[in-house]
Amino acid sequence: MENIKEYSRQEPTWGMFNFIAESIRNKLLVALMALSLIPLIILGIFMYNRSSGVLMEKMFGNLNAVENIKADTIRNHFENRRYDMNVLVQTVETLRNNAFEKLAAMHQLKKKLIESYFTERMNDVSVLSAIPITAEAMIAFQEAEGPVGGDTWKDAERIHGPFLTKFSESYGYYDVFLVSADGRIVYTVAQESDLGQNLMSDELRNGPAGQAFEKGLKSLTFQDFGEYGPTSGAPAAFISSPIIVNEVTAGVIMVQVSVDQINAIMQERTGMGTTGGTYLVGPDKLFRSDSVHVRESTVMNPAFVVDTAGVTEALAGNTGQGVVIDYRGEYVLSSWTPVNIHGVTYAMLAEIDVTEAFVPGGGGDEKDFFTKYKEGYGYYDLCLINPDGYLFYSVERGKDYQTNILSGPYKDSNLGRLAASVLETKAFGMADFEKYLPNDNSPAAFFAQPVVREGKVELIVAAKLSLNQINAIMQDHTGLGDSGETYLIGPDKLWRSDSRFLKELRVESTVLNPGTTVDTAASRSALAGEKGTQVVTDYRGRKVLSSWSPLVLTKPDATNPQGVRWALVADIEYEEVHRPVVNMAWFSAGTIIVAAILVVIVSLFLTRGLTTQVNHIMDLFGEIGRGKFEARTPVTSQDELGTLAFSLNAMLDNTLSLIRSSDK
Structure with a gap:
């Protein structure tokens, strides 16, 4: 038999992947894993990117919707408050007109009674003398x-x-x-x-x-x-x-x-409340009847000179009405008319304190009209201001009560400036939040509207806005998750509503708090009159999805060039928005790992059946190469490899028989 030549195995170099090249089993295993896992990975990456984009788009849309809803709600809130002011002013005007009508009717009645009294007395004396x-x-x-x-x-x-x-x-x-x-x-x-x-x-x-x-x-x-x-x-x-x-x-x-008979007429106060009264004043501006507000007699008493606008007008022969300061220094609604007593002109005045005239109330402990109105509509305070600046009524009766808001210690406050503006424009006005000294420097914003009669401001109605109502709107975080919030920022970069995260910021309130200034891209853009939606850094330095818009409450005018413009911002943390996508990525990764394990198990099972038969055949060739022609391979599979092994065994049997026959 010819010598069998030996051949050296020459294989390509696979480097770090030699373990794959060394085994069909490994090649099959890697091929199966690649065919199954690569599509999964590609699909996972695509779904991650797609879901992230869709989720961000949806959240931006939701955030923008929330911001729009809050903006509309705040605008409606202020519009409703402005409508309330119109109703309140109309009510005050009605009260004023009713009070003046009563005063006019009263002084006309008293005038007739006094004139009749003196006419009768003159007739009495004329008859008596004759x-x-x-x-x-x-x-x-x-x-x-x-x-x-x-x-x-x-x-x-x-x-x-x-x-x-x-x-x-x-x-x-x-x-x-x-x-x-x-x-x-x-x-x-x-x-x-x-x-x-x-x-x-x-x-x-x-x-x-x-x-x-x-x-x-x-x-x-x-x-x-x-x-x-x-x-x-x-x-x-x-x-x-x-x-x-x-x-x-x-x-x-x-x-x-008899002074007593004159007093009996003039001091009758039916229908004039607790502060109303009528009295007579002579040409020397001294009383001709006793005042109901003074215990001692005021008739011809030089301690009680009545030098008021109403007296001056009546002594000049004019009839009129107005809000004046009376002989006591009190603000009153006054109605005056001249009375002629046989060539002597007296001034007759019917007056009532402005507070009682404008602030009707029930008896006993019942709250007055403005107190009920303030509580019913959620204002912090309601005030009535005379055109000269005297604040003669306040529900809360703070430090500004009974002071002059135009010339007194609080003239430079936002209410003082607002009152001056309303007097000039004779129209509704709003004062933005500022620290208000009469209320211990707590933040305060005001509405004010004048009562105008014949082109003249006769009264100013002012309302101090409630911060609680604004916070109730802005701190509702429905649709904003755990980290979202909406808030208002003024042109001074200070808050106009409280933050939702006061504990985190370690403050009791953020409104006008210089320690919580907000100077972000969102707030700057909104204060510049721009609307936008973007990923930005918020006032806490956190990455957030943000939607913002300008909120114009009053337009600029001659007395308030800037108007009242706030920034409305809606934020939600990027981490919270992105969390579902990250969770999905981790889920996808886990799925791929589980799939890889399953592929390996299945691949091992499949390749085992394939490589076992191949290994037996390879072992057979090895035995034959060493001259053991009697060696045979076991048939372990029913597939083509099993058929190959069977055929190989049959071929070896025939070949060995031929060799043996040839030797014989």
Whole structure:
């Protein structure tokens, strides 16, 4: 038999992949894994990128929708508050008109009563001076011999005194005088110290009685109040008329007007509340009736000069109404008109404190109208301001209550500037949040609207906005997950609503807090009037998805060039948005690993059946190569390799038989 040549195995170099080249099994295993895992990996990467993009797009859309909803809600909130102000101003105007109508009706009624009272008194004296009994009394007292109070005088007093006394009592006079033509007081009903004195004396001539006498010598006359010496300077007014006997003036009949009867008319306060009242003022701007607000008498009292706008107008003959400062220094609704008493002009005024006029309330402990309104609509405070700046009403009655907001200590506050602006524009205005000193420097924003009548501001209604209502809108994080929030930023880069993460920021409030300034790309863009949606860094330095827009609450005008513009920002952390995608990536990776393990197991099972038969055949060739021609390979598979092994064994059997036959 020929020598069998030996051949060296020459194989390609696979380097680090030699383990694959060394085995069909390894090649099959790697091929199967590649065919199964590579598509999975490609699909996973595609799905990751696709899902990430879709999720980001969806979240941006959701964030933009939330931002739009919040912007609309805030705008509607402020529009509703502005509508509330319109209703409130109309209500105040109605209250004002009703109050002035009542005052006007009251002063007209009192004017008629006073004029009727004096007309009747003038008629009484005119009749009294003309009847014979009066002339008889005058002659009797003049002819009485001896001093006043002597026997002859007493005889005349017993005859004529009862009539004059009854006349005085019946018509409510303080006193009735009979004065001789030379000025001597021959009789008085009251019989005070003036009885027997001469009204032409230096002491009495220039007093009200002396003046009444001199004028009464000529005609029926009314002498205005003046200090009357015989009654210790007490005020006295007189009506006088000449007593004519045989066409000769025998003397003068004089009556002293009773202040009590004037007070009975003027101090009737039905329908005028607790602070309302009417009173008379003379040409010297002193009272002619007693004030209901002062215990001591105010008639002709120099301590109570009434030099008000209403008095000046009425004494000039004008009728009018307005909000003025009264003789007490209090702000009142005043209605005035002149009253002419037989040539003497008085000013009649009907007044009520502005607070009672504009702030109707129930009896007892019931809350007033503005307190109920403030609580019902969620305002922090409601204020009423006079055109001169006096803040005469406040629900909360803070430090600004009863101060002048235009010239007082708070004139430079946002409310002070707003009031000045509203007075100038005569229109609605808003003051942005600022620290408000009267409320311990807490943040405050205000609405204000004037009550305008005939082109003149008569009252300003101001409302302090509630931060709680703004926070209730902005801190609702529905649709924003665990890390999302919406917030408002002003042009000063300070908050206009509280952050949702106060504990994390370690502050009680972020509103106007200089320690929580917000200067981000989103806030800057919104304050510049731009709208956008983008991944940015927020005020905490965190990567967020952000949607923003400008929020214009009031437009710029001449007195407020910048208007009120805020930035509305909606954020959600990028990590929270991206978390589902990351979770999906980890799930995909786990799926690929499990798939790889399954592929390996299946591949090992498949290649085992393939390589076992091949290995047996290879072992057979090895045995034959060493000269063992009797060797045979086991047939372990039913496939083509099994058939090959069977055929190879048959071929070896035939070949060995031929060799053996040839040797024989």
